[in-house]
Amino acid sequence: MIFLRRQMPLLITMITGLIFAGQYYVPHPASEQLLTSATKWLQIIGGFALVLGVTSLFQVHAAKIRRKEAGWGYSMVLYAGMLGTMAVGWWANGKESVEGVSTAFGWVYNFMMVPLQGTMFAILAFFIASAAYRSFRARSREAAVLLIAAVIVMMGRVPLGEYLVPISGDISQWILNVLNASVRRAILIGVSLGAVALSFKIIFGVERSYLGGGKE
Amino acid sequence: MSFAERMLKIDRRIIFVVIALCTLLPLLYPVGLPIKISQEVRGVYDHIESLPERSVILLSLDFDPASKPELYPQAVAILRHAFKKNLRVVAMTLWVSGTGMADELLTKVANESGKQRGADYVFLGWSPGGTAVIINMGQDLYNAFPSDYGSKPTKGQPVLEGVNSLKDVTYAVSLGAGNPGVEAWYVFGKDKYKFELGGGCTGVMAPGLYPLLRSGQINGLIGGLRGAAEYESLIGQKGRAVAGMDAQSATHVAIIVLVALCNMFYFTLRRQARQQGSQS
Amino acid sequence: MDATIIGAWVATGLTLFIFSFLYKDNPLFKLAENLYVGVSVGYTIVKTYDTVIVHLIWKPIVENQEWTLLIPVAIGLLMLTRYVPKAAWLSRYAFAFIVGVGAGLAIPRTVSSFILKQIEDTIRPLLMLVPGEGVTFSWNLMNPASSVNVIIVLIGVSSVLFYFFFSVEHKGPGKMVARTGVMFLMIAFGAAFGYTVMARMSLLIGRLTDLIEYSDPSYGRPTLWLALVTIGTLIALSLRSRSEPPEEG
Numbered sequence: 001m002i003f004l005r006r007q008m009p010l011l012i013t014m015i016t017g018l019i020f021a022g023q024y025y026v027p028h029p030a031s032e033q034l035l036t037s038a039t040k041w042l043q044i045i046g047g048f049a050l051v052l053g054v055t056s057l058f059q060v061h062a063a064k065i066r067r068k069e070a071g072w073g074y075s076m077v078l079y080a081g082m083l084g085t086m087a088v089g090w091w092a093n094g095k096e097s098v099e100g101v102s103t104a105f106g107w108v109y110n111f112m113m114v115p116l117q118g119t120m121f122a123i124l125a126f127f128i129a130s131a132a133y134r135s136f137r138a139r140s141r142e143a144a145v146l147l148i149a150a151v152i153v154m155m156g157r158v159p160l161g162e163y164l165v166p167i168s169g170d171i172s173q174w175i176l177n178v179l180n181a182s183v184r185r186a187i188l189i190g191v192s193l194g195a196v197a198l199s200f201k202i203i204f205g206v207e208r209s210y211l212g213g214g215k216e
Numbered sequence: 217m218s219f220a221e222r223m224l225k226i227d228r229r230i231i232f233v234v235i236a237l238c239t240l241l242p243l244l245y246p247v248g249l250p251i252k253i254s255q256e257v258r259g260v261y262d263h264i265e266s267l268p269e270r271s272v273i274l275l276s277l278d279f280d281p282a283s284k285p286e287l288y289p290q291a292v293a294i295l296r297h298a299f300k301k302n303l304r305v306v307a308m309t310l311w312v313s314g315t316g317m318a319d320e321l322l323t324k325v326a327n328e329s330g331k332q333r334g335a336d337y338v339f340l341g342w343s344p345g346g347t348a349v350i351i352n353m354g355q356d357l358y359n360a361f362p363s364d365y366g367s368k369p370t371k372g373q374p375v376l377e378g379v380n381s382l383k384d385v386t387y388a389v390s391l392g393a394g395n396p397g398v399e400a401w402y403v404f405g406k407d408k409y410k411f412e413l414g415g416g417c418t419g420v421m422a423p424g425l426y427p428l429l430r431s432g433q434i435n436g437l438i439g440g441l442r443g444a445a446e447y448e449s450l451i452g453q454k455g456r457a458v459a460g461m462d463a464q465s466a467t468h469v470a471i472i473v474l475v476a477l478c479n480m481f482y483f484t485l486r487r488q489a490r491q492q493g494s495q496s
Numbered sequence: 497m498d499a500t501i502i503g504a505w506v507a508t509g510l511t512l513f514i515f516s517f518l519y520k521d522n523p524l525f526k527l528a529e530n531l532y533v534g535v536s537v538g539y540t541i542v543k544t545y546d547t548v549i550v551h552l553i554w555k556p557i558v559e560n561q562e563w564t565l566l567i568p569v570a571i572g573l574l575m576l577t578r579y580v581p582k583a584a585w586l587s588r589y590a591f592a593f594i595v596g597v598g599a600g601l602a603i604p605r606t607v608s609s610f611i612l613k614q615i616e617d618t619i620r621p622l623l624m625l626v627p628g629e630g631v632t633f634s635w636n637l638m639n640p641a642s643s644v645n646v647i648i649v650l651i652g653v654s655s656v657l658f659y660f661f662f663s664v665e666h667k668g669p670g671k672m673v674a675r676t677g678v679m680f681l682m683i684a685f686g687a688a689f690g691y692t693v694m695a696r697m698s699l700l701i702g703r704l705t706d707l708i709e710y711s712d713p714s715y716g717r718p719t720l721w722l723a724l725v726t727i728g729t730l731i732a733l734s735l736r737s738r739s740e741p742p743e744e745g
Binding site for chain 2: 518519536539540543544547548551552555556601602605606608609610613614616617640649684687688691692693694695696697698699700701702703704705708
Binding site: 008012020041044055057077078081085090093095102113114119121142143146149153173175184192195199211212 | 502514529543545585602605615618688
């Protein structure tokens, strides 16, 4: 039983990992067919993973409502929003529009979800301005370099900045294309090496945290 | 408490009001300063411009409402350009919460350009799996998307004539707000299936995509609202992005002034502290 | 009343409720916040059901007899055993498959796309052969592909990689290289900050553009009326919290 619970999953990871790493270098029709099938399967499994991700929310808020914890009324709002959206969604066969005409589901999406999500992120504009005022100080030489680069890019990427200081546009282009690109490239190479190393650790069973806890 | 100290500790809501006014006033009273076109944006524009009629362009709208102000105008501008050039458009999204928006913008621009669904364009909709969808499309497009957004079978649609996989796509543009987005389309798409790729992204992501631009892995990059404004200027149809540029200018200048003030007060305090230290 | 007009009022109200957080945390914001989560989850469930269950599973199996698709369905169902404590270990099979295939697919593609291609572009010829001019060294900073920029990129990539390489102590000439790397990093962080500001302001511009559009008389000026309602509610809530005695304890 321990084998089925512990070693078997590691074996599955190793076999599938090695097969699909090797598949890249084998352009045989059978190998290509394997890739086609596996990626189709991943699409379907991805759907289940999404459901798994969102359903944990149900439990948290259901418990809040059951125990009448502080703010349980808001959990009711959450449930109402969710169930209402699901009801109109299924009524509209999951389509926001049919032949270009908006459905009730499309209405919920366009007039509730879009403004809610959009505004949630838009308020960050105010906080970044406040944070810049409070903490963006040239305390050291490095901080001064960062600050100057930020100011040049902020000037160079807007018409008013280019109008007031015409050269700011060219300098910010050079910063982005050359200095920024070289740093990002170094980071990309470093992160990619790390990702490849982690993938090998997963394939060979050194890294196992993805299997999660639970009973042995 | 000195003046500098008081100024450094002002209520943050005053800063909020300043930012709100700097955004609102230019939107209400636009000036319309000229917008300079960058090489990155021109890369995407020139490539679409060079495509022969009825070429297939794949537009992956990989964003959600959180990035709508930046990427929606980019999508509208590219679609207008593609339809004007009489290209066949295959649109899709890898982000579930972007599906409704992608459908809405595609229908809107297609209607204004007089294009027919199924003949001139198709919306494949969304499919889960992220990068797996890209690979599966590279293997067999009809396997990844057996039906389109409107539940019609994809096989047999005139717009997809001669298209079996990503290998048959002339140009692909991913407008991405994160992962999966432009990088994923390169790694899991272009790397193996060898189509030309262009990118559009949010401002936050843009600096991170310059290495791919330098190496030619993407042939152009539209970054944020500014990039969208440049594209709108290139196609000669000014829209929401160009209209937002004055507000963008004003807020940037406001932030620069705030940072300058903050540093001025900070150095004043530091000098005062040094003077007090030397006196005692 | 037209659905678009009602929609304009709802969208405006919800936008203003979220903006009310800028004054302080309040019930209007919490209401909108929880509604946002609920609607988003509901939307994701509906789209996943329609796309996966109907179009990727049910139709291909019933209409085309693609029975092999039952395998990913079984793997997907194994994933959901996470909610049954006694059978939760079965979900490991599903995760093992996803992670194994994912890691296998990623390794060669990442090496090819992000490691080899990026290194290849970093080590470019420093001199260019221009027809009629012979071998030249281009000093033009504004041309990203010029020789001088190729050298700068090479220095930048090497010094930043060296800075993150902690197996060698950063002293002597190494200290200078690491310091160069830090300077490059600071400039890139500055550029990233500038772009982040640009992105955040764009989002605000987008929302305010919608609010301006909804202040039009054709919609019944929801922006103006609902702004008054929101401000009024915030004042009322503020007065009520002042009149209530502070909680003990």
